[in-house]
Amino acid sequence: MKEEIKNSNWKLRKGRIIDAKQMTSAEKWFDIKLEDGGLDHEPGQFVQVELFGIGEAPISICSSPTKRGSFELTVRAAGRLTRAMHALGKGDWLGIRGPFGKPFPVKLMTGNDLLFVAGGLGIAPLRSLINYVMDNRREFGKVDILLGCKTPEDMLFGDEIKKWQKRLDVNFSCTVDRSAPEWKGNVGLITSLIPGVTMNPERTFSVVVGPPIMYKFVIAELLKKNIPERQIILSLERHMKCGMGKCGHCQIDHPKNYYCCKDGPTFTYEEVKAARKL
Ligand SMILES: Cc1cc2nc3c(=O)[nH]c(=O)nc-3n(C[C@H](O)[C@H](O)[C@H](O)COP(=O)(O)OP(=O)(O)OC[C@H]3O[C@@H](n4cnc5c(N)ncnc54)[C@H](O)[C@@H]3O)c2cc1C
Ligand code: FES
Numbered sequence: 001m002k003e004e005i006k007n008s009n010w011k012l013r014k015g016r017i018i019d020a021k022q023m024t025s026a027e028k029w030f031d032i033k034l035e036d037g038g039l040d041h042e043p044g045q046f047v048q049v050e051l052f053g054i055g056e057a058p059i060s061i062c063s064s065p066t067k068r069g070s071f072e073l074t075v076r077a078a079g080r081l082t083r084a085m086h087a088l089g090k091g092d093w094l095g096i097r098g099p100f101g102k103p104f105p106v107k108l109m110t111g112n113d114l115l116f117v118a119g120g121l122g123i124a125p126l127r128s129l130i131n132y133v134m135d136n137r138r139e140f141g142k143v144d145i146l147l148g149c150k151t152p153e154d155m156l157f158g159d160e161i162k163k164w165q166k167r168l169d170v171n172f173s174c175t176v177d178r179s180a181p182e183w184k185g186n187v188g189l190i191t192s193l194i195p196g197v198t199m200n201p202e203r204t205f206s207v208v209v210g211p212p213i214m215y216k217f218v219i220a221e222l223l224k225k226n227i228p229e230r231q232i233i234l235s236l237e238r239h240m241k242c243g244m245g246k247c248g249h250c251q252i253d254h255p256k257n258y259y260c261c262k263d264g265p266t267f268t269y270e271e272v273k274a275a276r277k278l
Contacts, residue, residue: 010244012050015096018070020089023156026076027121028086029062033070034096041065042103043129044235044266048243049073049085050095057081058240058261061099062124064131074124074156100243102266104129104233109205113141115197115227117218119148119190119210123156125235125265126209130164137169144171144197148190148210152176152183171197190214194221201226209235215278219269232269236260236278253277 019031039047041061050056057079063072077083088094106129114133118126133140145164149155155174165172173193175186186193190210206222208215215234222232238250238260245262252258253276258267272278 009098009100012095012097015094017088017090017092017094022086023074024154027156028075028077030073030075030085030088031063031070032073032094032096038068039071039096039099041071041099041128043106043132044104044125045099045101045128046125046265047071047073047096047098048100049075049081050097051081051084052095054084055081056095056097056243058100058243060125060128060235060265062127064128064135066132066135074121076121097243100261102264104207104235104266106132110139111141113199113204114143115199115204115206115222116143116145117148117190117194117206117208117210117222118146119214119218120150120154121156122209122211122214122235123147126207127157127160129207134164134167134170141203142171142199143169144199145173146190146193146197147172147174148177148193148214149174150177152180189217191217191221194218194225197225199225199227201228201231205231205233207233207235212237212278219278229270229273230268234267234269234272234278235265236267236272237265 014035015032017030018033021029023029046058046060048056049059059073061071062074075082075085077086175188179187206227208218240261241247241249243261245259250260
């Protein structure tokens with residue numbers, strides 16, 4: 001193996017699943033410990049998960065770097081690799097490369113107000129940043145978390161969300177697209193929550209992660225609130241193959257031909273607003 005690969009993030013490392021839990025019918029959560037040390041990631045980064053003989057796929061790290069010793073992933077069964085991952089449990093091994101990708105700009109956000117907007121599975125990558133902020137709460141100003149999911153059963157990290165709701169130093173709001181008899185909260189799209197947030201736009205960073213359809217409408221609401229384009233942070237998903245800027249699979253249709261794997265997955269809206277599709 002070439003020296004530069006042996007000592008870099010490209011090296012395949014052995015990870016053991018130390019805990020796993022089915023969260024919803026589609027999503028499973030894993031706590032993973034690397035055989036040879038820590039992952040040392042930053043919020044917003046992802047790993048490439050490899051299962052021998054099946055392939056590999058990028059999965060966001062959903063735990064904060066403030067959690068030491070192991071890291072967490074939340075995986076939706078979407079295709080070959082993720083379905084095979086759902087068959088794994090405590091004690092099983094998998095291959096991990098990474099961490100990869102440009103993290104959220106935590107240093108720039110420090111000292112400012114934060115508005116998190118998560119749609120569906122988008123709460124997974126955002127959770128790495130939200131829990132980082134919770135663990136370093138004094139370094140940030142006002143914190144608002146907006147969460148949207150299809151139905152109450154689709155909500156991920158329900159127990160943790162209850163803890164966020166109880167905190168006096170965080171404003172938490174949640175909405176579902178379709179209600180259920182026991183649901184007492186908001187019903188409607190996540191965009192409906194944004195007008196109700198009081199903010200000083202000059203000192204607010206908004207971090208938005210969710211399905212592609214959500215971005216256009218959420219960004220329009222944030223711009224109405226006068227949040228500067230450079231302070232709207234997005235995490236984009238594209239189908240990846242190599243994860244290292246070689247194959248072009250994850251290219252974004254933008255005059256600058258960004259690759260999601262090496263230039264992202266996090267971008268400011270200012271950077272990607274010329275993209276044909278977010
Ligand atoms: C930065 C990043 C972070 C991610 N984080 C997470 C995460 O935290 N949790 C999570 O569950 N998922 C995450 N994903 C998505 C995940 O990587 C994909 O779902 C991945 O395709 C799953 O691999 P698979 O082999 O199971 O599915 P695949 O067999 O690749 O298929 C998944 C679906 O995508 C379609 N598809 C596959 N390849 C292409 C292609 N080239 N073009 C168009 N459609 C295609 C398939 O038809 C199928 O419907 C992330 C993706 C990125 C880029
Ligand atoms: S995945 Fe190959 S260039 Fe990004």
